[in-house]
Amino acid sequence: MSLTSVFNIAGTGMSAQSTRLNTISSNIANAETVSSSIDQTYRARHPVFATVFQNAQGGNNGSLFADKDQSGAGVQVMGIVEDQSSLMARYEPNHPAANEAGYVYYPNVNVVEEMADMISASRAFQTNVEMMNTAKQMMQRVLTLGQ
Structure with missing residues (x-):
């Protein structure tokens, strides 16, 4: 793995965590919304992550262990799923x-967990x-080795 691939890996991680923070903020914002029907009530949403491997990006970069060990090349968001746990009536x-029976349905969002x-x-x-900053500092120090 080259030092420059650290930027790609950390960038995909930052993008995934940004998606995670967006879904969390959406869950918290809708935690107290109510509905008269189960079908219309907001359900908590969670992102699903998957590892992207070097082979999936088009090469093994000449590694001796390419067929045995796959190094990670980042993370991607596969999608956002709704939590299927029960709603609070x-x-x-x-x-x-x-509704006609006098019940209101609250989302299945636990604010403490969120x-x-x-x-x-x-x-x-x-x-x-911090990983990106450390890699940047290492690259800057490599450039000053010849001085």
Whole structure:
């Protein structure tokens, strides 16, 4: 793996964590929305990540271990899936969005879990930034070796 591929790997990681932060913020923003029907109620969304390998990007870069070890070339977001856990039904007959039985449905968003996930995504993003900065410093030091 070359030093320049570190930028590509960290960049894909930053992009994936940015998608993760966007879905978390959407979940938190819709945590208290209500609906009178299960079908119309907001469901929590989560991104699905997958590793991109060197072979999938068109080459093994001459590695002796290409057929045995595949080195990662980054991460990609495969899609965003809805959480299928049960929604919270509350009996609130005076609520304007209540159905005929008096129930309103709240999303399956746990704000505490979302906040913990947000901290994790933010720190993963910061780690990728630090990796890019370290690689940049290493490249700058390599350029000064001949002086």
